Amino acid sequence: MAERVKIVEVGPRDGLQNEKQPIDVATKVALIERLVAAGVTHIEAASFVSPKWVPQMAGSAQVMAAVPRAHQAKGVHYSALTPNLQGLEAALAAGCEEVAVFGAASESFSRKNINCSIAESLERFRSVTEAAQAAGVRVRGYVSCVLGCPYEGAVAPAQVLRVALQLREMGCHEISLGDTIGRGTPDATRRLLEACLRELPATMLAGHYHDTWGMAVANVAASLEMGLRTFDSSVAGLGGCPYAAGASGNVASEDVVYLLQNMGYETGIDLDALVDAGLFISQALGRAPQSRVSQALRSACVS
Template sequence: MALPTAVKIVEVGPRDGLQNEKEFVATATKIELINRLSAAGFPNIEAASFVSPKWVPQMADGAEVMAGIERRAGAIYSVLTPNLRGFEGALAARADEIVIFGAASEAFSQKNINCSIAESIERFAPVAQAAKEHGVRIRGSVSCSLGCPYQGEVPVASVVDVVERFAALGCDEIDIADTIGVGTAKRVHEVFEAVTKVFPRERLSGHFHDTYGQALANIYAALEEGIAIFHASVAGLGGCPYAKGATGNVATEDVLYLMNGLGIHTGIDLNQVVAAGDFISNAIGRANVSRAGKALLAKARSEAACS
């Protein structure tokens, strides 16, 4: 299969990337980051989370963040919503898309939310119905699609089952997420080959973490399966609280460098994303883990010093 000529990059740094930071990131900093990312041309930004501050204190200012950002015309601003109360907050905040989630691993589901996969997804039925009634897009995220910290290998059939359940809820887009970054290119081929038989290829996305350094290889494998939507996190922000050693989502700068090299259109300005990655890394005192980002920053500084 020929590689896609264009892809949609969903920037998840402001939500998935920042949610695990121990020190609270100032609301103004989050707004500034999102505004920089909007200006860079992202078609979709995961901006906030409407969950209980008791569970995710870093996302307690979701309403303030959504109220403060400068929205770029045509861009989708997504928020995570675990229940109807969260959906009401998302609706009030004028979110364009809500994100619901379920694990492909039974062990992960039981360990973290104390219920089965089927029960966890059924809980989203009223949320999905409310979203449809209000014309809000729904994205379903299938965590642990390529491996689980508790049970290890996750059967492909389990991923297919969750995709079918999300499809039944009316999800507009479904993410295949390698939550702990253990996936390899061969497994990516196997999973996407299976899930594209039960859900439209053009509405599936790849969400890869880079724990074992395989994220870019996995993205290329997904491209070979015709997948044209990918998630990435500026400066490689993030991690997974349920998996020790799990690094952040693949760095956006690295994904853009790959796409540019392949001649695949993204509509995103890499240099502006590099600057945004430098901004947020400095703002929160965290090392920038994007290899392309650091290389391009070093190159720019070297050139500036010589001029």
């Protein structure tokens, strides 16, 4: 039996949050419905942050109220980003079964992104993680800028590990390592993971690679070699970062699934249906999907 790799689909949240044009609740829900139909089981569906800072995440409670719930008996999980206790309370009221907090491995990025130091951000998250666990809700931790910062340049793997260990200590069951600016290479990814794996099990880590420099799929492959079996990806390559100018979207889910299938791994995801979901949201945004696999399949159909 093929070894299974978990895909955490972040398109509905991390992918859409940076879009300039308004995206209504019905479109977001329709995207999630298509992802579920394609076999995606872990979906970051919403973000309970202030619409003042991230306008595209307005309506997150309505999204969570409308997503298909019948599939949860089949192992579908919805999560949401919750930067503070107010956000957590809203997420719990909306029925989220997993929430996420987000830190950074770069002091400059932390101050630009959430207006506080790394230490201050982690202290803020402690009350969120404690309250979430008391409510029986799992917490996932994100670490941004693990392979470089738009303000500081290179980031030491030891600094990434320090933040990751603190997230584990406060109760995060999984820690997503994010190459926010997409400059990481396979060698740099291996060095990062070598450092992290000395003190954290591979089962606790996820790879979250942006594709700005075209290295994201290669970094996924390198991470597989190092033992990781969980990856964040975004359908149609949606995404970016409002605090990292020029950063492109996350690695496209279609490209990751194609890679995994051809390496002999099982994802439980129907690639054709996933491509259709990417086409749906891309058409809603008025542009072509960024997924290379989607582009290749469409070109093959035309020719």
